[in-house]
Amino acid sequence: MNNEQFNNLTMNNEQLAISNNQFLSFSLTPEIWAIIPSKQLATIISLDPTTIVPIPDMPAPVVGVFPWQSEVLWLVDLAYLLGFEPLLTPEYHQSKRSVLRVTSLGKTVGLLVHQVGRLIRCKAEQIQLSPTKMITSTPAQYIKGTIRNYQGETLLIVDVEAILQGFE
Numbered sequence: 001m002n003n004e005q006f007n008n009l010t011m012n013n014e015q016l017a018i019s020n021n022q023f024l025s026f027s028l029t030p031e032i033w034a035i036i037p038s039k040q041l042a043t044i045i046s047l048d049p050t051t052i053v054p055i056p057d058m059p060a061p062v063v064g065v066f067p068w069q070s071e072v073l074w075l076v077d078l079a080y081l082l083g084f085e086p087l088l089t090p091e092y093h094q095s096k097r098s099v100l101r102v103t104s105l106g107k108t109v110g111l112l113v114h115q116v117g118r119l120i121r122c123k124a125e126q127i128q129l130s131p132t133k134m135i136t137s138t139p140a141q142y143i144k145g146t147i148r149n150y151q152g153e154t155l156l157i158v159d160v161e162a163i164l165q166g167f168e
Contacts, residue, residue: 025117028079034156043101
């Protein structure tokens with residue numbers, strides 16, 4: 001087996017692993033949609049931005065922390081992390097925001113998103129694992145690939161593990 005055959009085999013196994021999962025769709029901006037595996041989603045939280053406690057000297061996408069039940073949850077502006085406009089601008093600051101509380105690798109973080117969509121299943125033929133050329137400003141290390149939904153729109157597949165590893 002040569003390297004190209006091995007790489008194709010690896011991609012096919014990863015596609016199969018992804019295709020057996022349900023995903024939660026959400027928007028990063030009104031125009032850009034993404035998904036995460038539903039098995040990594042712990043809770044969807046409606047958050048009043050005034051409850052966020054900013055933490056100084058953190059990377060710009062880390063907007064702060066807020067109390068969630070018996071824990072302190074770190075919040076990451078996912079749109080800003082992926083190269084888009086930040087969600088907590090003055091015009092957004094007065095309305096409730098959606099937070100995806102995600103867990104993976106024994107860690108938990110809150111991902112601030114524009115809007116929560118719905119659960120979807122994807123088929124292996126929808127998945128493209130190659131780096132996306134759809135959005136050049138998106139950091140590739142946080143994107144696993146893309147899929148096309150039934151309407152033909154492209155959705156980014158967000159790599160939750162890479163995000164959690166980046167905030168150790």
